[in-house]
Amino acid sequence: MIKVRNLYKSFEGKAILQDVSLDIQEGETIAIIGRSGSGKSVLMKHLIGLLTPDKGQVIVDGIDINDVPYKELREVRREFGVLFQGGALFDSMDAFENVAFPLRTFTNKSEKEVAEEVEKCLEVVSLPDVGPKKPAELSGGMQKRVALARAIALRPRYIIYDEPTSGLDPETSNTIDELIKGLADQLNVTSIVVTHDMHSVLSIADRAAFIHDTRLHWTGTIDDLHASDDEVLCGFVKANEYQIGKPAATAATESISEPLP
Amino acid sequence: MSALQLRLTKPLHNLGRYILLLSKAFTSLGEFSLYRKNLFDQMVKIGIESIPIIALAAAFSGAVTTVQTAYQLVSPFIPKSIIGSIVAPSMILELGAVVTGFILAGRVGARIAAELGTMRVTEQIDALEAMGLNSIGYLIVPRVLAGIFMFPVLYIVACFVGIGGGMLVADFSGYLTLNEFVAGAREFFKPFDPVFGLIKSTVFGFAITSVSCYMGYFTSGGAEGVGKATTQATVMSCVYILFADLILALLLL
Numbered sequence: 001m002i003k004v005r006n007l008y009k010s011f012e013g014k015a016i017l018q019d020v021s022l023d024i025q026e027g028e029t030i031a032i033i034g035r036s037g038s039g040k041s042v043l044m045k046h047l048i049g050l051l052t053p054d055k056g057q058v059i060v061d062g063i064d065i066n067d068v069p070y071k072e073l074r075e076v077r078r079e080f081g082v083l084f085q086g087g088a089l090f091d092s093m094d095a096f097e098n099v100a101f102p103l104r105t106f107t108n109k110s111e112k113e114v115a116e117e118v119e120k121c122l123e124v125v126s127l128p129d130v131g132p133k134k135p136a137e138l139s140g141g142m143q144k145r146v147a148l149a150r151a152i153a154l155r156p157r158y159i160i161y162d163e164p165t166s167g168l169d170p171e172t173s174n175t176i177d178e179l180i181k182g183l184a185d186q187l188n189v190t191s192i193v194v195t196h197d198m199h200s201v202l203s204i205a206d207r208a209a210f211i212h213d214t215r216l217h218w219t220g221t222i223d224d225l226h227a228s229d230d231e232v233l234c235g236f237v238k239a240n241e242y243q244i245g246k247p248a249a250t251a252a253t254e255s256i257s258e259p260l261p
Numbered sequence: 262m263s264a265l266q267l268r269l270t271k272p273l274h275n276l277g278r279y280i281l282l283l284s285k286a287f288t289s290l291g292e293f294s295l296y297r298k299n300l301f302d303q304m305v306k307i308g309i310e311s312i313p314i315i316a317l318a319a320a321f322s323g324a325v326t327t328v329q330t331a332y333q334l335v336s337p338f339i340p341k342s343i344i345g346s347i348v349a350p351s352m353i354l355e356l357g358a359v360v361t362g363f364i365l366a367g368r369v370g371a372r373i374a375a376e377l378g379t380m381r382v383t384e385q386i387d388a389l390e391a392m393g394l395n396s397i398g399y400l401i402v403p404r405v406l407a408g409i410f411m412f413p414v415l416y417i418v419a420c421f422v423g424i425g426g427g428m429l430v431a432d433f434s435g436y437l438t439l440n441e442f443v444a445g446a447r448e449f450f451k452p453f454d455p456v457f458g459l460i461k462s463t464v465f466g467f468a469i470t471s472v473s474c475y476m477g478y479f480t481s482g483g484a485e486g487v488g489k490a491t492t493q494a495t496v497m498s499c500v501y502i503l504f505a506d507l508i509l510a511l512l513l514l
Contacts, residue, residue, distance in 0.1 A: 012267065048391050070395070078393035088388035091379075102392050154392075 001026050002047060002158070002190075007056035009042055016042050018214045020056070029184050029191040031201040034211035035236065040194045041085070043211065044162055047192065048080050049073050078106065081151030081189075085163040087143035089135040095122070095146045096131035102153045121149035125179060141172035148179060152187065159183065161193045165200050177203045198240035201225075210236065279475050282397065286405060289398030299403035307369050307404070307470070308411030315415050316422045318364050322356045323348060323423030324430040331436040341437040345428075345445025352423040353454045359506060361412065361419045362465040366498035370473040373404055374494030377477025378487035386478070401474045405467060412466025413459045420458065461509050468501040
């Protein structure tokens, strides 16, 4: 379980997050939503200690990650798999080596076992044949899927997705959404999805946390979200519906009905 | 803090961050398995792959120093072997290390800053950290160690090739024979001179790689930021070389 308590963060005197408190339950899929630049990714980076809060705590499985030695923080981080916005694949390595990297670094598996594991991970993301390709030879969507294969290689308990569908066409976005939902179901992981894409949120999330004006403005289940009459939240959701060209709920239902690859 | 205060305290902020980065790198030295493979890769990239350009620059430096020394020695009362006495110590004491340093500030410094800077802006460094890997130990320690280990090797190459280049030009152009050159070089040779050059090249190796790692590791601002970090790494490395050169000469000679 992850607990965020009264978190404050500012950059060069400008407040980015103020008094943010949030509980993320074991096994749930929570979407952290908000406009671009609202501080979602900043909050995400606090969850794994990539940023240190000015004030407040981030507690992962009972450990205050900002109050432990670096070595212990690294142990905590190994419970996480992170899909970064641009994939963040190591461009000096091919797709196979990218997925193999955490296995070679953190496990004592033989090369044969590593190869089997990499193959499995690439199959989960429906890209079994991209192993020898360099990241530059892959499309944006494929890069994200390989990055997801790398994120799940060590079977993490938490997977963080930073804008997983941004910059992708609707069809590839649906594929990524299905993967996120499928992984949450199959691996029983806790998923934290940072996004402003309401289509994704309604497709995959159990709960949503809405950041607005540096503060956590609203949290609730997806049913609560549908029923909410909060003006700011409704404005944000409606803007998204306009963007995707049809009611988000309808689009979500369609995408869920697609089978997992 | 006001914008003016931020601007005034920025150099101190940068210095503090540089020292903190180095202290973190130092504490990562024990995790040898983390950077072993990278260390050998970097030794090849920084050291072995730089040999051709260092040899070329050193050969020309030695040759030009010989020609210019011969040009300035017009008195028949000065023995010609003095050319060897000037060229060899110049290469060993100054040119071998400084020419190597300046060339590597461009070749190695720029490459390190661009590589790490791109990794930073594309979140690859964040990805390493998020996996639970010590990114400083993995990325910075092997580059700085490779610089410390390989710069003295390149300095030795530069000295040999530079003096060799000087000897060949002296011989071909008829200023003096090879034997005269060697006799002159041996006459004023001090055993401490190459030791001083080795110390200097080690310091330059550390300065160039650590400054470039710092610039690259803390890059921000996308492609423009990478360009800025690369330029700053090269410029700052050259400035560090000049200061280190003077300070070491004052301290050790």
